[in-house]
Amino acid sequence: MDKLQQRIERLGVFFILYTLFFYLFFSTLKYTIPFVLAILSALLLRYPTRLMIEKLKFKDWLASLLSTLVFFGFFISLNIIIWTSIVNELIGLIRYLQKLIANNSSDIYNYFMSLQDYLSHLNIDPSIVDTVQKNLSSSATRLINLTIGAGSSLVQSILTVLSYVPYIGMVVIFTLITTYFFTKKVAISTTSGLLSFIPTGSEKVILVINHVRKMLKNYILSYLLIIFITFIFTFIGFTLFRVKYSLILSILCAVLDLLPVLGIPLVYIPLAIMNVLAKNYVTGFGILILYAIVFFVRQIIEPKIMSTSLGLNPLAVLAAIFIGIQAGGIIGMLFCMFLVVFYEIFRKVDVL
Incomplete structure (x- = not known):
């Protein structure tokens, strides 16, 4: 009985401490993210940096600088290419959807109307049919409005992301500098x-x-x-x-x-x-x-x-x-x- 009580107490303490740590970590992440990313990057770059120091006889500062610059250069370039392509594809997809709905709006409307007529001829409780018809109408309206407004929503989202560019740039610079020092420390230790x-x-x-x-x-x-x-x-x-x-x-x-x-x-x-x-x-x-x-x-x-x-x-x-x-x-x-x-x-x- 005493062992069970001790185990329950340990589990309770573990859960409380873990929850507090988890909450503190994520609630302060916007302040500590450069250092968290730097630690993870340094651990990732440890072995290639040590390889340059031991096999190629590079100075530790030079090996750390090269591995950090190559890693961040590749990572940033890859992200720019991916996100530029994604935004371009999304813009093309939204334009295509808007054009598709604009050119087939009558067909879409007739489809929903025929579906409503079909439901009205079924032997179902009228209140259920009425509810389904209203939901169909509202769904069609929401679909059309969503597609029409998707372009402006995308532009607004891009502008919102662009407003964070100074913060993102600051995070990248701090992460890069901190990664260099962490990598230098980790590689030679x-x-x-x-x-x-x-x-x-x-x-x-x-x-x-x-x-x-x-x-x-x-x-x-x-x-x-x-x-x-x-x-x-x-x-x-x-x-x-x-x-x-x-x-x-x-x-x-x-x-x-x-x-x-x-x-x-x-x-x-x-x-x-x-x-x-x-x-x-x-x-x-x-x-x-x-x-x-x-x-x-x-x-x-x-x-x-x-x-x-x-x-x-x-x-x-x-x-x-x-x-x-x-x-x-x-x-x-x-x-x-x-x-x-x-x-x-x-x-x-x-x-x-």
């Missing part, structure tokens, strides 16, 4: 040297840090693998259905895959509707079938990959993803996933 700030005798603390480092690396690599699988399935499917700009749309799907539930449908559903309205029924319904396949494959492989790479129970991973999304979207999913991860770490080192 051993793992034990990096953990030298921990008092002697704190073996469990060092063990926890090593487990956290390993699991965070596995977590990031697992998600990159899941996103890559989404990209491959989407690109192959779009290519088979001869969808225009399949590469850009597949990259967009991979990026949006970071948004659970709502991510991929933002590309698939409008694309399917656009093809159906253009009377490309095979492509339109094929895209919907492809979305169903990608969705189910992702639901099957995500818990499996995450559980294998992190050493967690697949049911715990699945529960953490589902409960987290329902409770708080992306932040909720991250909270529950890392809660499970840290619980497993502390359990392995006999803290819990």
Whole structure:
């Protein structure tokens, strides 16, 4: 009974401390993001920087500077190319949709009217029919208004993003400079040297840090693998259905895959509707079938990959993803996933 009470108390303390840390981390992230990104970048650049120092005999400052500049140059250039292409494709897609609805507005209206007439002739409760008809009318109106206003909404969104350019530029500059100093420190230090700030005798603390480092690396690599699988399935499917700009749309799907539930449908559903309205029924319904396949494959492989790479129970991973999304979207999913991860770490080192 005493052991059970102690375990419950430990779990309570762990949950409270974890929640406080999680809240403080994300609530202060807008102030600390350059340093967080710099630490992650420095850890990523540690091995190539050490390779230049040991094999090519570069000075540590020169190797750190080169690896930092090459990494950030590649990353920034890639982002500019991707986001420029995405914005151009979105503008073209919105113009096409607006033109499609403008040229087929009468057909769309007649379709909804014929659907309402069909419902009125069915042997259904009139109140239900009336409710469905009203919903159909409002849905048609919302669809048309949404498409017409999509152009101005996109422009407004771009202007909003542009207003953050000074802040983004400041973050990039601070991250780049901080990454250089962190990379220089990390590259010439051993793992034990990096953990030298921990008092002697704190073996469990060092063990926890090593487990956290390993699991965070596995977590990031697992998600990159899941996103890559989404990209491959989407690109192959779009290519088979001869969808225009399949590469850009597949990259967009991979990026949006970071948004659970709502991510991929933002590309698939409008694309399917656009093809159906253009009377490309095979492509339109094929895209919907492809979305169903990608969705189910992702639901099957995500818990499996995450559980294998992190050493967690697949049911715990699945529960953490589902409960987290329902409770708080992306932040909720991250909270529950890392809660499970840290619980497993502390359990392995006999803290819990």
